[in-house]
Amino acid sequence: MERMKIGKEKFGDFLTALDKQLYAPQKVGETLRFVPVTPENKLDLEFSNTTVPPKSVLFPQVETLYQYELGKTDLNLPDGGEERVLVGVRPCDARAMAIVDNLFSWDIDDPYYLAKREKTTVIGLACSEPGMNCFCTSVGGGPASTEGLDLLLTDLGEVFLLQSLTEKGKRLCQEAEGTLEQATEEEVTSAEKLHQEAAGKIVRNIDTGGISEKLPELWDSSLWQDVSEACLGCGTCTFLCPTCHCFDIQDEAEGLEGRRCRVWDSCMFSEYTLHASGHNPRPTRRERTRNRVNHKYSYFVTKFERTACVGCGRCINLCPVNIDILNILAEVIKEAI
Amino acid sequence: MVDLEKLRTVARETISRDDVKYLIGWRQGTYGFRVSPCFIKEPGEAEQLIFSPLCTNNLASYLIVMEKLPLPRGEQPDTRKVAVMVKGCDSRAVVQQLIEQGTKREELYIIGCPCEGVLDLKKVEAKFPHILDPVTVQWGKDKIIFQLPEGVEEVPREEVLAQKCLDCRDPNPVIADITLGEGVQAWGNGEYQDVQELEAKGAEERWSFWEDKFNSCIRCYSCRNVCPMCYCKDCVLDRLNPSWVYRSSNVSENTAFHLSRAFHLAGRCVECGECERVCPVDIPLMKLNKKLAKEVEEKYGYRPGLDPEAKPLQSSYRPDDKEDFIL
Amino acid sequence: MKENANPYKPEIVTIEDTWQETYGDRAIKTFKVVLDDEEARENWSHRPGQCAMIGVLGVGESMISISCSPTEGKFLRFSVMRAGKVTQALHELEPGDKMTVRGPYGNSFPVDEWKGKNILTIGGGIGQAPLRPIIEYVKANRADYKNLSLIYGARTSADLCFKSEFEALNDRDDINYHLSIDIEEEGWPHYVGFVPSLLMEVNPSPENTIAITCGPPVMINFVLQNLKQLNFTDEQIYTTLENRMKCGIGKCGRCNVAHLYVCKDGPVFSYATLKSIPEAFA
Numbered sequence: 037m038e039r040m041k042i043g044k045e046k047f048g049d050f051l052t053a054l055d056k057q058l059y060a061p062q063k064v065g066e067t068l069r070f071v072p073v074t075p076e077n078k079l080d081l082e083f084s085n086t087t088v089p090p091k092s093v094l095f096p097q098v099e100t101l102y103q104y105e106l107g108k109t110d111l112n113l114p115d116g117g118e119e120r121v122l123v124g125v126r127p128c129d130a131r132a133m134a135i136v137d138n139l140f141s142w143d144i145d146d147p148y149y150l151a152k153r154e155k156t157t158v159i160g161l162a163c164s165e166p167g168m169n170c171f172c173t174s175v176g177g178g179p180a181s182t183e184g185l186d187l188l189l190t191d192l193g194e195v196f197l198l199q200s201l202t203e204k205g206k207r208l209c210q211e212a213e214g215t216l217e218q219a220t221e222e223e224v225t226s227a228e229k230l231h232q233e234a235a236g237k238i239v240r241n242i243d244t245g246g247i248s249e250k251l252p253e254l255w256d257s258s259l260w261q262d263v264s265e266a267c268l269g270c271g272t273c274t275f276l277c278p279t280c281h282c283f284d285i286q287d288e289a290e291g292l293e294g295r296r297c298r299v300w301d302s303c304m305f306s307e308y309t310l311h312a313s314g315h316n317p318r319p320t321r322r323e324r325t326r327n328r329v330n331h332k333y334s335y336f337v338t339k340f341e342r343t344a345c346v347g348c349g350r351c352i353n354l355c356p357v358n359i360d361i362l363n364i365l366a367e368v369i370k371e372a373i
Numbered sequence: 374m375v376d377l378e379k380l381r382t383v384a385r386e387t388i389s390r391d392d393v394k395y396l397i398g399w400r401q402g403t404y405g406f407r408v409s410p411c412f413i414k415e416p417g418e419a420e421q422l423i424f425s426p427l428c429t430n431n432l433a434s435y436l437i438v439m440e441k442l443p444l445p446r447g448e449q450p451d452t453r454k455v456a457v458m459v460k461g462c463d464s465r466a467v468v469q470q471l472i473e474q475g476t477k478r479e480e481l482y483i484i485g486c487p488c489e490g491v492l493d494l495k496k497v498e499a500k501f502p503h504i505l506d507p508v509t510v511q512w513g514k515d516k517i518i519f520q521l522p523e524g525v526e527e528v529p530r531e532e533v534l535a536q537k538c539l540d541c542r543d544p545n546p547v548i549a550d551i552t553l554g555e556g557v558q559a560w561g562n563g564e565y566q567d568v569q570e571l572e573a574k575g576a577e578e579r580w581s582f583w584e585d586k587f588n589s590c591i592r593c594y595s596c597r598n599v600c601p602m603c604y605c606k607d608c609v610l611d612r613l614n615p616s617w618v619y620r621s622s623n624v625s626e627n628t629a630f631h632l633s634r635a636f637h638l639a640g641r642c643v644e645c646g647e648c649e650r651v652c653p654v655d656i657p658l659m660k661l662n663k664k665l666a667k668e669v670e671e672k673y674g675y676r677p678g679l680d681p682e683a684k685p686l687q688s689s690y691r692p693d694d695k696e697d698f699i700l
Numbered sequence: 701m702k703e704n705a706n707p708y709k710p711e712i713v714t715i716e717d718t719w720q721e722t723y724g725d726r727a728i729k730t731f732k733v734v735l736d737d738e739e740a741r742e743n744w745s746h747r748p749g750q751c752a753m754i755g756v757l758g759v760g761e762s763m764i765s766i767s768c769s770p771t772e773g774k775f776l777r778f779s780v781m782r783a784g785k786v787t788q789a790l791h792e793l794e795p796g797d798k799m800t801v802r803g804p805y806g807n808s809f810p811v812d813e814w815k816g817k818n819i820l821t822i823g824g825g826i827g828q829a830p831l832r833p834i835i836e837y838v839k840a841n842r843a844d845y846k847n848l849s850l851i852y853g854a855r856t857s858a859d860l861c862f863k864s865e866f867e868a869l870n871d872r873d874d875i876n877y878h879l880s881i882d883i884e885e886e887g888w889p890h891y892v893g894f895v896p897s898l899l900m901e902v903n904p905s906p907e908n909t910i911a912i913t914c915g916p917p918v919m920i921n922f923v924l925q926n927l928k929q930l931n932f933t934d935e936q937i938y939t940t941l942e943n944r945m946k947c948g949i950g951k952c953g954r955c956n957v958a959h960l961y962v963c964k965d966g967p968v969f970s971y972a973t974l975k976s977i978p979e980a981f982a
Contacts, residue, residue: 065589066655087653088591097591098621101708104757111709143964144707144949168404168503239505240404252958255978266410268438270595272653282953285708285946286613286620289758296708296757298947299620301954305594306440307611308954309944312762312784315917317943317957317979320440327956327979335959356599356651357430358402358409614785 038200040209041219047196051075051123053212056157059093060123061086070122081124081191084167085348089129089278090122091136094152097275098299101148101285105293116151121208124161128172128346130184132278133158138340139281148298157204160185164230166238169349171362173235174242177346180231190227197227240349242362243369248337250372251330259367264325266357271302273351273359279332279344282308303328329364375424375486375554383484383551384419387456393482396456397435399428405504406497410435424458424553426510426517429491429535431645432457433466436476437604454480460488462537464546465643465678466601471548472678473641473685475604485549487557490530490538492517494650497533501526537646537659540566547679565667571660587627589654592620596648596658597634602641609633631661639665640686643678707949710753710761710800712736713776717795721779721861728826728861729791730767730779733799745804746770748811748833749940749968752803753948754778759789763945763963765830766804771840776801779829779861805948806967809834809938814910818847822923824895824915825854828861830940830967831914835875842874847909851902853880853895857888878902896922899930906932914940921981924971937971941980 042050051058052075060079061068069088073079102111137153140146163170163179172178182188186205190197197219200206209216254260274280284301288294301308304324310316318324336344345361352360388396396413400421403409408427413419436457444450459467464485470476489512498504501521509520517533519526531539542561546552571579597603597610609617610630618629635642635658644666648658669675672695675686713733721728731754735741746752748769755761762784768777782791793799811834819838821831831850838845850869854860860879869875880891880898891898896919904911911932913923920939927937943955943962950964958977960966974980 064654065586067589067653069589098623102706106757113706113709140951142950144951146949146951147706148708168505265412266435268434268595268598268651270598270651271593272595272651275591275593276653281951283946283951284620285761285952286616287758287760288616288619288621294758297621298952299622300591301620301946301952302593303953311942311944312787319442330958331953331956335956338959352403354653356595356647358407360403363403614788 039219039224040198040216041195041223042198042216043195046215048075050212050215053215054121054208056119056121058121058123081161085126088276090125091132091278093122094156095149095281098297099148101296101298103295116155119155121157121159123159125158126163127160127179127181128177128348129278130158130160131177131181132346134184135279135342135344136281138342157186157208158184159187159189162188162190162231164191164234166234167349169240169352170238170347171240171242171349172347173238174244175343175345175347179234190230192223192226197223240362242365247365247368248334250368251334254368254371257371259371260322260326263359263364263367264321267321267325267359268357269304269306269321271304272354274302274304275300276350276354278346278348380424380553381419381422383553384413384422385416387482388413388419389416392453393456394451394453397432398422398458399430401507406494406508424486426490426492426512429650431463431466431601431647433459433463433470433601434599436470437601452480454482456482456484458484458486459546460486461541461543461545462643462645464548465543466645468548468681469602469641469643469678471681472683483549485546485552487545487554489544489557490534492533493535500533535646537644548681565663567660568663568667584624586656587631588624590622590627590656591654592622593653595651595653599647599651602638635661635665638662640669640675641677642666710802711740713799713801715793715795715797715799716775722859726781726783728779728781730777733776741774747808748837749808749830750804750806751967752801752805755786755800756789757800760786762786763948767829767832769833769836769840772836779826781826802948805963809968811837815844818909819845820849820904820909820911822851822895822899822911822913824919825859827915828852831912832862834912848875849904850877851895851898853898855882857881857885895919896926899923899926906930906936910936910938912938934972934975935970939969940967941969942967
């Protein structure tokens with residue numbers, strides 16, 4: 037692993053040298069999310085984490101699958117888009133991308149997601165001040181985890197330490213060679229120390245060992261009714277979850293032409309599994325909550341041997357009724373004993 | 374001020390009644406300043422109940438959220454009462470639901486809690502970041518008292534109360550089977566200050582303001598789901614056949630979404646502020662709803678959710694109405 | 701289906717023929733369609749049990765079982781019950797109109813494993829549509845299979861599908877069929893009662909037999925109970941599950957039953973797989 041450094045004042049030059057479309061956290065409305073920026077935009081990398089995770093770049097809220105014109109048999113398919121660089125992705129969100137890659141390439145490739153993924157280089161930013169509800173270390177991650185990242189930045193005060201992690205990362209560094217310097221041993225050690233300290237600052241921990249086996253046994257438990265009673269059935273937890281990937285396919289017709297697009301959908305919505313016949317296999321919030329927790333911590337593990345949760349804490353921070361996944365898991369563990 | 378012991382005693386007595394199914398109240402949340410709605414079914418569970426400036430959730434939403442599944446053959450519906458704790462604004466929501474016959478009076482047992490204002494969590498968490506252990510918060514005279522791990526902090530109420538509370542005209546429940554604690558003096562002046570500020574701006578500036586906000590909407594439906602007045606079985610914003618509003622998020626569709634909701638709430642919105650609180654991307658929805666509430670009050674002299682005997686605004690006609698025809 | 705094709709991009713097909721199977725609110729209409737693109741038509745191959753996403757541009761798509769066997773020819777058949785937005789739009793189509801088709805999706809009935817065995821299909825209402833390809837496949841490879849028995853019922857005689865095909869079976873002596881309707885009707889010569897009861901009447905032997913059942917969830921539950929009573933093993937019983945589907949390729953997440961996706965791990969499941977999954981019988 038190559039370790040280089042770059043002075044913060046030179047970071048703009050580094051980004052300019054990359055000559056690719058940049059995405060970085062900026063305020064949209066009142067909250068942060070990853071949007072296209074130019075190197076001239078003031079990049080604020082002092083944030084805790086964005087409200088909307090960077091999945092919105094690879095898997096946008098709405099994406100045109102194809103456009104059509106009635107009477108014609110050609111369907112216009114959009115292309116993969118341009119080369120892009122995501123700057124300032126937290127390690128948890130990058131791990132989430134690696135997790136979601138599994139699903140979008142399972143058996144049949146999803147060309148829209150994978151084409152974008154292929155053309156995306158991810159520059160991560162190690163966390164030095166984890167959020168209060170972060171629990172990445174409980175699900176196999178960490179404040180400086182490298183999975184899913186091509187480059188990792190660590191903020192050392194005056195400079196960023198830069199670790200190149202993949203071929204893509206290496207190529208990127210080569211493009212901006214002039215702006216980078218070799219990092220000193222001290223700086224590397226400093227960074228490692230920061231990473232360890234950050235991990236130590238995580239206050240909420242849980243032992244998730246064995247949960248994927250325990251969950252199916254608790255299928256009929258009353259705990260699901262208890263934990264879901266306050267649920268409003270909104271889409272906040274799912275839309276802001278970096279590993280959630282469920283979508284709906286909708287047709288938008290304007291006369292003789294239109295498009296078929298996909299939009300974010302949520303398993304917590306009441307009509308998610310509603311059949312046209314009126315039958316709904318998950319009729320209440322109890323079944324839907326049970327399904328969501330099982331999917332993240334059990335079904336995804338069965339299919340892909342990965343827990344589909346990276347401990348980013350967004351669902352805990354933003355659930356309006358304080359349904360807390362760590363609380364649910366604690367109940368599961370308690371009951372399974 | 375609501376005495377906790379009295380609250381818990383009343384709760385225990387209520388849940389022990391044969392004709393009460395369960396009681397909806399608030400309990401301390403899983404960390405810091407959070408509070409969670411709880412559903413008490415046994416007297417022993419009443420210990421968890423609290424009432425403090427942290428109790429932001431409008432529990433009236435749960436009166437209409439509960440799913441009604443088809444019953445097995447021969448089984449009668451359980452029409453026992455649902456007991457619910459309500460603040461001033463929440464009680465207006467209950468009254469409006471009764472006016473619209475969304476709920477039945479005999480199926481409710483309303484526990485009124487006069488309220489001196491609840492906190493805006495964003496302001497509080499900015500002021501006191503990284504508080505993990507559950508915090509006790511109380512109302513003081515014109516201030517809020519926080520019992521933090523490092524010690525007691527007293528903060529002027531304007532700094533930490535929710536905006537909707539700072540303008541509140543109805544801090545006392547307008548309907549209750551039992552009221553806990555003394556009534557409080559209302560302090561809102563009904564001038565709709567923040568709406569006036571936005572109204573004073575030109576059309577282009579206002580449109581630019583809303584375009585910026587609606588652009589950020591991710592269509593999570595939290596605002597619709599939390600709203601105690603949104604309980605249409607066949608919500609126009611869910612309908613796909615025909616599709617009134619597409620599911621895709623862009624300024625056009627999002628504007629249609631929010632304006633549709635605002636207009637559907639005109640004359641019904643009780644300004645409980647939940648929609649704005651739950652929005653994950655902080656869209657100032659109360660400005661929209663309050664604008665319409667202001668219009669309704671100015672034009673019709675009507676404020677929803679105050680009188681259970683009143684008729685819904687848009688489905689009532691008086692001989693002395695200004696217009697002589699419905700259009 | 702081409703290897704690297706965009707799996708969301710449908711083929712355009714033309715409707716060659718359509719006819720009503722049943723009428724009323726939940727009318728069922730059968731479509732016989734042909735792919736427009738010659739290469740796609742030549743390369744199309746599917747197996748009994750598979751489904752396809754069919755739809756109308758501007759309206760949407762629905763996952764419908766392909767109710768013909770590949771042995772029948774270079775066309776596709778779908779029997780669609782009118783229930784929602786998309787199926788309503790499909791019902792308005794006539795011969796000459798275009799539809800979109802994506803597929804084939806899902807797994808299939810293991811008809812090769814079943815060679816040399818007795819085949820028993822138990823269908824209810826529209827549930828006969830996914831069973832039909834098995835029947836046609838067995839007919840086309842008759843010597844490979846032993847007895848073929850069909851049990852099929854619907855609420856009334858007007859709700860029975862493929863009536864003419866059942867009548868045609870009278871002309872052969874190598875396929876038995878038993879029909880039922882739920883309530884008495886004048887002139888009805890067959891059994892009156894529910895399909896699970898008819899199953900007990902027929903009293904099939906489980907010896908070297910595979911039983912496949914499709915129909916309304918309530919019927920399936922009772923049929924499964926009765927098959928167990930008749931001593932069928934879990935591995936001898938097959939059914940299909942359905943769920944609301946959108947992508948058909950295991951991406952959109954909504955058709956899952958526990959860790960199984962109906963669009964990819966199903967729709968065909970043996971009872972042995974399903975019995976340990978509580979959500980399968982929701």
